[in-house]
Amino acid sequence: MGLLNNAFPDNALTRTVDEAIGWGRKSSVWPMTFGIACCAIEMMAVYAATFDLDRFGAGVPRATPRQSDLIIVPGTVNAKMAVRVKRLYDQMAEPRYVIAMGACVCGGGPYVKWGYNTVKGVHKIIPVDIFVPGCPPRPEALIDGILKLREKIGRNDVFRRRQEAKEQMSAAYEA
Amino acid sequence: MNETKLHSRLREACPSGVGDLDTSAKDPFVVVEAAALVEAMVFLRDDPACAMEMLHLVTATEREAAIEVAYHLCSYTHHHSLTLKVVCPRPEGADQEWSPSVPSVASVYPSADWHEREQYDLLGVRFDGHPDPRRILLPEEWIGHPLRKQYVYPTSSGDIPLELDATPIYERPEGWTDPEHAPRAAGTPLVQPPNAPSARPHAGGKAPPPKPKGEGDEPATKPKPKPKGDGGAAPKGEGGDDMAAKIAAIKAAKAKKKKEGDG
Structure with missing residues (x-):
């Protein structure tokens, strides 16, 4: 910005496009209306008035994966549910983010040894951005997870990612 | 009516296949032959003195010598309850793939439908004559019965x-x-x-x-x-x-x- 000092009127800001898009994205993370087990109760508390997720622009749970940016996976993912979770994730549009909420989702939790049909962590099925452990985590912990996710989204290099994707695609065409 | 009276009444109605009353358990139970189960259930439901309107639990237990299926019945009208048990002895030389077979009571008590499916799913008890004998909790392509x-x-x-x-x-x-x-x-x-x-x-x-190799000295x-x-x-x-x-x-x-x- 040093080069542009005094080049604009006082009420204008200069930003990189990446930063501007990241700021827009992180300020309107729309989570999906989705709950599996007991962690979903804490997640609902986060949406509700006491903890008020709307402060961070994420208080608009969407009823369909096609409109959502974020899937919070709250509760034990078993073999039968894992297929559904993966399908929901696949239906979301890029960029999409995943929060694994609770001990079961972070790595099996109490079912890690004797859970015959428990997936030992939802990261075996879909790539996870933020892990929020706890059984269940307090609403504050989930809010902290969402704040961490906001930081992560804000750091995303949109155009660099697009460049990478372009290179990958052209490499795939050539092969 | 208490369990003793219920048992004697049941025994009068279907003398074959109804065993003695075991009062040692917290819920006194009657061991019933598999062949007499449906008849006994119909009697307990339809007899006005018994009037067991509700079958609130069907569960199974695997033991060393047998798999036991228990039916917990109760009556809203008379506020009494009775437990029936069907014992399926494990045949000589049976391995884990053995699965016992019990007549389904879903035609008598519709509530048995899902309970019997659960027992099939988790313990592999087959219920003959069940209207929909599929797994209920696990994926349909699951192999084996996890509670065995x-x-x-x-x-x-x-x-x-x-x-x-x-x-x-x-x-x-x-x-x-x-x-x-x-x-x-x-x-x-x-x-x-x-x-x-x-x-x-x-x-x-x-x-x-x-194993033939010394397994006892494993770390x-x-x-x-x-x-x-x-x-x-x-x-x-x-x-x-x-x-x-x-x-x-x-x-x-x-x-x-x-x-x-x-x-």
């Missing part, structure tokens, strides 16, 4: 990995196939036969016959995951024994400490 003592844990369910150290499915190399659970071929039935083979020994189950470390495709016997009871030994050691140490503290 000799159940062997699966490594995956279809495409879904179930092990702690499994590779995430989005990181699998191209052309990856599960060596133990090949994808279901087209045309194969969704419901697995109850005697389908299972993949991995369940650490909590009954110990297998000892106390956690048994390494078996190489895939090896269907042989691995140390099954070891996890439990290990834990028991640890608990005993901790208890002994605590007792010693306390003694020292007292002295």
